Amino acid sequence: MTGDAVPRNGPVDPGLQPERTRLAWSRTALAFLANGGLMLHAGHRLDxxxxxxxxxxxxxxxxxxxxxxxxxxxxxxxxxxSGDPVVGAAPIALTAAAAVVVSLTAAVVVATAH
Incomplete structure (x- = not known):
């Protein structure tokens, strides 16, 4: 067994890294939700x-x-x-792309809508 592997059914990261990461993703989703809600509110008020x-x-x-x-x-x-490697950066890349699109969309809407 290598030093990086966690034994099957063994102790889990005492720093709770997956939970902290999950909370960060939840905050990102909440930020998107707030931004979308504000845009909907502005659209309704401005018709x-x-x-x-x-x-x-x-x-x-x-x-x-x-x-x-x-x-x-x-x-x-x-x-x-289970001691398996953690792979798969696709969700991270998609979330980063979504953040860029959301930011650009908000900037265009603010700049063009009167």
Missing amino acids: HWAWLTPGAVIIAVSVAVYVASALRFRRVDDAIR
Whole structure:
């Protein structure tokens, strides 16, 4: 057994790294949700569709990020408990891409909607 492997059914990371990561993903999803909600609110108050559509999309992205975080937490926790390597950066890359798209969308909407 190597120094990196955790014995099957053995002790889990005492620093609770997977739980901290899950909380960070949850905060990211909450930030997306708040941004989408604010855009929906502004669109409703201004009666302007340019705020409503991106707001709804951003809220959908927040739900997707939250679900992805729950699934990733389960995979990472299972891998740590079984001593398997933790792989799979696709959810992280997709969340980063979503953050860029959300930011650009908000900037375009603010700059163009009156």
